[in-house]
Amino acid sequence: MSNGKGLTSQSQDFSAWYNEVVQQAELASHSPVRGCMVIRPYGYRIWELMQAALDEMFKATGHQNAYFPLFLPKSALDREAEHVEGFAPETAMVTHAGGAVLEEPLVVRPTSEAIIWPIVRDWIHSYRDLPVLLNQWANVVRWEMRTRPFLRTTEFLWQEGHTAHVSEEEAEAETRRMLGVYRTFMEQWMAMPVITGMQTDTERFAGGLRTYGCEALMKDNKALQAGTSHNLGQNFARAFDVRYQTEEGEHTYVWSTSWGVSTRLVGGLIMTHGDDEGLIIPPRLAPYEVVIVPIWKDDDQRATVMEAGGSVRADLEDAGVRVHVDDREGMNPGSKYYDWERRGVPLRLEIGPRDVKADSVMVVRRFTPEGTDRKTPMPMAGVGSSLRTMLDGIQDELFAAATRRRDAATIRGVEDYGEFQRLIADQGGFFYTGWCGEGECEKKVKEDTKATIRVIPDEEFRSAEVPSLCLCGARSVCEVVRARAY
Amino acid sequence: MSNGKGLTSQSQDFSAWYNEVVQQAELASHSPVRGCMVIRPYGYRIWELMQAALDEMFKATGHQNAYFPLFLPKSALDREAEHVEGFAPETAMVTHAGGAVLEEPLVVRPTSEAIIWPIVRDWIHSYRDLPVLLNQWANVVRWEMRTRPFLRTTEFLWQEGHTAHVSEEEAEAETRRMLGVYRTFMEQWMAMPVITGMQTDTERFAGGLRTYGCEALMKDNKALQAGTSHNLGQNFARAFDVRYQTEEGEHTYVWSTSWGVSTRLVGGLIMTHGDDEGLIIPPRLAPYEVVIVPIWKDDDQRATVMEAGGSVRADLEDAGVRVHVDDREGMNPGSKYYDWERRGVPLRLEIGPRDVKADSVMVVRRFTPEGTDRKTPMPMAGVGSSLRTMLDGIQDELFAAATRRRDAATIRGVEDYGEFQRLIADQGGFFYTGWCGEGECEKKVKEDTKATIRVIPDEEFRSAEVPSLCLCGARSVCEVVRARAY
Numbered sequence A, B: 001m002s003n004g005k006g007l008t009s010q011s012q013d014f015s016a017w018y019n020e021v022v023q024q025a026e027l028a029s030h031s032p033v034r035g036c037m038v039i040r041p042y043g044y045r046i047w048e049l050m051q052a053a054l055d056e057m058f059k060a061t062g063h064q065n066a067y068f069p070l071f072l073p074k075s076a077l078d079r080e081a082e083h084v085e086g087f088a089p090e091t092a093m094v095t096h097a098g099g100a101v102l103e104e105p106l107v108v109r110p111t112s113e114a115i116i117w118p119i120v121r122d123w124i125h126s127y128r129d130l131p132v133l134l135n136q137w138a139n140v141v142r143w144e145m146r147t148r149p150f151l152r153t154t155e156f157l158w159q160e161g162h163t164a165h166v167s168e169e170e171a172e173a174e175t176r177r178m179l180g181v182y183r184t185f186m187e188q189w190m191a192m193p194v195i196t197g198m199q200t201d202t203e204r205f206a207g208g209l210r211t212y213g214c215e216a217l218m219k220d221n222k223a224l225q226a227g228t229s230h231n232l233g234q235n236f237a238r239a240f241d242v243r244y245q246t247e248e249g250e251h252t253y254v255w256s257t258s259w260g261v262s263t264r265l266v267g268g269l270i271m272t273h274g275d276d277e278g279l280i281i282p283p284r285l286a287p288y289e290v291v292i293v294p295i296w297k298d299d300d301q302r303a304t305v306m307e308a309g310g311s312v313r314a315d316l317e318d319a320g321v322r323v324h325v326d327d328r329e330g331m332n333p334g335s336k337y338y339d340w341e342r343r344g345v346p347l348r349l350e351i352g353p354r355d356v357k358a359d360s361v362m363v364v365r366r367f368t369p370e371g372t373d374r375k376t377p378m379p380m381a382g383v384g385s386s387l388r389t390m391l392d393g394i395q396d397e398l399f400a401a402a403t404r405r406r407d408a409a410t411i412r413g414v415e416d417y418g419e420f421q422r423l424i425a426d427q428g429g430f431f432y433t434g435w436c437g438e439g440e441c442e443k444k445v446k447e448d449t450k451a452t453i454r455v456i457p458d459e460e461f462r463s464a465e466v467p468s469l470c471l472c473g474a475r476s477v478c479e480v481v482r483a484r485a486y
Helices: A014-024 A041-060 A081-090 A113-123 A168-188 A235-239 A264-273 A299-318 A333-342 A353-357 A383-408 A417-426 A439-449 B014-024 B041-060 B081-090 B113-123 B168-188 B235-240 B264-273 B299-318 B333-342 B353-357 B383-408 B417-426 B439-449
Strands: A028-030 A037-039 A071-073 A092-097 A100-108 A132-141 A155-165 A195-198 A210-217 A223-233 A243-245 A251-253 A255-262 A290-294 A323-325 A347-351 A360-365 A375-379 A410-412 A430-435 A451-457 A478-484 B028-030 B037-039 B071-073 B092-097 B100-108 B132-141 B155-165 B195-198 B210-217 B223-231 B243-245 B251-253 B255-262 B290-294 B323-325 B347-351 B360-365 B375-379 B410-412 B430-435 B452-457 B478-483
Touching: A014 A028, A014 A264, A037 A041, A041 A132, A041 A155, A041 A168, A041 A264, A081 A235, A092 B100, A100 B092, A113 A132, A113 A155, A113 A235, A113 A255, A132 B132, A155 A168, A168 A195, A168 A210, A168 A223, A168 A255, A210 A383, A210 A451, A210 A478, A223 A235, A223 A264, A235 A255, A255 A264, A264 A383, A290 A299, A290 A333, A299 A323, A299 A347, A299 A353, A299 A383, A333 A347, A347 A353, A347 A383, A353 A360, A360 A383, A375 A383, A383 A410, A417 A430, A417 A439, A417 A478, A430 A451, A439 A451, B014 B028, B014 B264, B037 B041, B041 B132, B041 B155, B041 B168, B041 B264, B081 B235, B113 B132, B113 B155, B113 B235, B113 B255, B155 B168, B168 B195, B168 B210, B168 B223, B168 B255, B210 B383, B210 B452, B210 B478, B223 B264, B235 B255, B255 B264, B264 B383, B290 B299, B290 B333, B299 B323, B299 B347, B299 B353, B299 B383, B333 B347, B347 B353, B347 B383, B353 B360, B360 B383, B375 B383, B383 B410, B417 B430, B417 B439, B417 B478, B430 B452, B439 B452
Parallel strands: A290 A323, A290 A347, A410 A430, B290 B323, B290 B347, B410 B430
Antiparallel strands: A028 A037, A071 A100, A092 A100, A092 B092, A132 A155, A155 A255, A195 A210, A195 A451, A210 A223, A223 A255, A243 A251, A347 A360, A360 A375, A430 A478, A451 A478, B028 B037, B071 B100, B092 B100, B132 B155, B155 B255, B195 B210, B195 B452, B210 B223, B223 B255, B243 B251, B347 B360, B360 B375, B430 B478, B452 B478
């Protein structure tokens, strides 16, 4: 139950709004351990629905789940030079166990490449054993300095795909395939539009060859990296000696990939759709797509509306709708409305004695695009299939609205650095600009403006006319998307 | 693919047999970190099917999943005196993180009571907030001296239920309810008969009031504790100050429970059904219930049998059967038969050119109780529903066979200590005997014979005539089940 406190408005303080929504919608709460959050049942249910959808897509693309240890010996992390440089500073280390000091400290996994490849190498002998297509659902730990629920926590839940292939082409195809799976999930389940593309060397996965990412724009016009997919080349295969015998009898290194999304997605969902009343959850990921609030004044009315509520509930369940009857005692209907609006339930059904008499229910939408009514009376007969259709429509409307908002906050063609600095400070958003290809220039722009290069966008996202100049005035080698980011 | 090595027979060396099955059926493998195993895709799929069945049962009994941190401050573990005494010696501790020494070491959770209650206490105000019915799927770490894949590993996967109630009666009812859920799962999914009952103080959960357990008998006549359910009384509520306001306005402590099963269940499944040919998996938990092995000599035959195999596969999938077509090249059918037998797939279908001509398939059972044929030709038409029925029958046959074996290895009424010592050493098994109720006597029997009191059995398991004497010759206060155990 929400505590009934008001919410800070998004325009006043987006960050405060976010933290309050997380608390009041009971998605997560703080824990006594710095930077570790507790995912409460309502938040965890969203994550479970995300997991179910993603897991099905991973399996449909031939991946199998497995489980690798939480710990790795410190020496294993050290094997890939760039990898250890990227991850070592933020690791947590177990030095004591079973009442004794360990001979070698154990690192709590920040990611599992350095655990998986020294093991899976023994499963691979010939080209017939490839590709290896693995996925793991797990917790990982990265000792972050500044943490925020879902967006950046010391421990987080994620999935990490790890695959090995016979060739660079196959590894590249896998890397792109999984980026596409992520995009489909983000668009069709989360109703969150994303730009896909390649990341620059600065943002590339430590130890990888090429990193691709999905970038979404939050309601405060800051970008969120929502998922990444890495072509690791032969770097990890060399570091951990993962070789296979080719059809011609030659021994050669495999090509590997890794890709992951995390509980950060829940943060992305909140900041893509939420409004000043609280959370808005797309139906496909809503713990409850419909909440029924029965209204009564005495025991007779209670019996009547509860019976009607029960039969509406059954009808909705038959139509494949996740539904909940809020029969809490000692709480008036208004407080229940307020509670479920805060928690972002797509549709509320009010059923009172008059509705029962009229064989009707009052349907109230959480998300109301222009031209739709917030409240609609609906005949009780066939309510299951009517609401199923309405929910599918809401899913599409949310995606359309988020896309319109993202597009409205997207600016193309700025070449003047002064103008860029003003615009990024005043309004944020995605900026499609040119880039000279120099890391030094990328760094300077970040220092000046806090804006980073999010991606070198895939072809379908590129502007019709690619800017000819970088923000530094040098000739542009490619178009990039810049933004301030989480 | 199994490596084709032979297996040690169960009678020769059960422990070697177990380790070889785990390796050759590709359920798990060792990792570079002492005592941590890798759960390979085939083993993990069994665990996923276990999870899915249990999770559905937990939700049907009103529980919600949540996620609590991996770490707890050392001081939190110290709050419940008996609890810390029980768990502290086997904890792993993080002392360094983010490149610095932590002010207070963090314990990697061995179980989560001491993490959950300091947090959930803030969610509970009045009796209206109770019961709290939570479950968590997680990894936990206990620094064990001697480890074995699935049975006892330093890190293991489990679920841990944690609930809070208004009264001792409600907590007790929950404790028993979840023990019943475990029993149903073990009997109906794992086809593994169990004795339920209460554990003695020696075996009780550290910090709890009463522990109930499910005890199964493995094929080497040693017992396995397969799941436990604890009534924690008000111990943890007092330690972490978890109180609620009663309907009368009084502030009082909640009554809590916890209950868990782990990846140990996979070990139990192996040792309940496996035989000298390898694993035998009950259909309800089999990654593949049916494997189709197409047989061909040339490309024409290949095309014919693969087409038939494809349509049989579709028919089986329509009947809700998990099916796999083994189309591996460069491997003869005999090696495939051997491989899938070792991996315990309930049914194999052989389809060759002659079968296709006869519109028939050859069905080969992995488990063949007396009076059934190992091989049966079957018309291709309607093969889906025929095999669905056959698989359901195999599920029941496995449970019946395991129950007969368990019962045959159960001895009741021994009162003479010398006879008990001889029998437990010679043949093992479950012994229903009397007990004087003294911890000292329990300890002496354990020292003499390695047999412990597994449970004080629930009424339905008790002997018609409860023995009047304990093994020590004193008057018995209750019947107990004794065995050597894992």
